Amino acid sequence: MTTQTAVPADRTTTPAGRPRTPRHWLTALRRTPVSLWNDDITDWAAALTYYAILALLPALLVTVSVIGLANPDATTALIADITAFAPAESGEALRRPLEAATEQRTAVWLLVGTGSVSAIWSACSYLAVFRRAMHAMHHVRDNRPPLRQAHIIVVSAVGLLVLLMTSAFALVLTGPLARWLGRRVGLPHEGETLWVILKWPVLLCLVACLILVLFSTGPRSARGIRRGLPGGVLAAFLWLTASALFALYATQVGSYSRLYGSLAGLVVFLIWVWFANLSLLAGAQFNVELDRPEPEKEPGKDPVTDEG
Template structure:
């Protein structure tokens, strides 16, 4: 593709679609085709492997922060978080995570200033994955990182804090809304039926919350200025792919794989790593789909399909950065 100097600002056009749904069906199909093509061009499997490395370094510090925050609501909330993790991921991966949560619960002895320092360090460590995802998102969008470090540094921490808060609120909501459903059921005469209904209805709510968190990450990470959407097409695609891939991988491990024979006592760790890699592929495919939808919008405005950037940049790189882009 020919290189063009990145510029801030939108390309003038006679028509500008209001959103990703304001494009013809043919543009959606073309976006899907381009997403499949860019999967190989952008080496998403390799990028997912890199993200998996940062995920390993980040997931346990993130669990430490979550256990500390959720634990303030009592052991019931932590147990609910553990149960939901066990149901959402393959058995071996869930076993590794729940064991880590139990260990972290037993080691929470720090208090006061030292406890806050420990949480701050854990939060910073957890933000390493977000920083890697920011860089990867720019590759997916074919744009340079024009934001200076004094912007990206607080941004990575801010995104991490928001995601941790959202996960905490989701866990607490699932924990205590069960009691609220029981109270409401008793009030209107439904009794335990209300709890049964909520036990079913909470899963679509959890699914929406996961899509929302992924959509937030997609919006905040790249150096691309776009309108925020509660659920983006890419986040919906990523979560659906993640659920299907996780279920398929769990079935494969349970029925066909021989990780235990090959890796012995390390089998659980290897299964967890492979599952993280598959999860990151799903997340990157969703971001790629969002990027190609944006390209389709730009093309409908009259921008040539091979011209870049096709999105407005949050920050434009300096002349030297721009001249060396792609080298």
């Protein structure tokens, strides 16, 4: 059987070698929803949501516990900042287990250990599914043996969790904690003011790094900052827009409370995470459309495969 290797495309030109035009970008944007439907991307988003929930909750518990050990007074502010991002009733559903974790001082290290293992395992599963989704979008067969992928996925999973914990630390780095850090770096008075200015740009950079790490799990033609940047920007925009609209709907309409009762908060959180994953996959699909998908294979030829 003949094996072909996907050749990285030049992201500054079309496959014919011509520079990209506004029409080319608009065409790629118009084709993206159609490709999302044809490639069953909503199903991939549902699978990613399952593993995201399994990874997020232990990671948040570990983060709250570790920060609570370093500065117990900061945990309340951290929990408030984290739950403020969740729409409608889901904030309360998140707050309860996080507050319970802060009360278990005697078993905190056991919680950190088991939570870390659970978060890493679930994050590895999440990345494995994201990798398969990326290859499916590119219509490229992933022939790399699982053992050759394992160490890359584990390192990437740890990197994602570190980015999440760093983002949480950036959220809570205010008030006394910011002044303490400012004294450590030699800026006793300007530290807090400087961090208020830099806080959101730093968070934006962390989110951008997280998206690029996810996109790097795809085939070789999808890797790199220049290749992932257009879809990453679109994914961030779609996620913010979907979050705002969904939060407005869940708050104003309030039908989830009537339908699901006490489970409404969890259902809202699940849907919100599903929107986040769908936005990420939509951004990745947009990158595929910018590269213009490979033409349909001729009869008698094997599909393109990826060894990387």
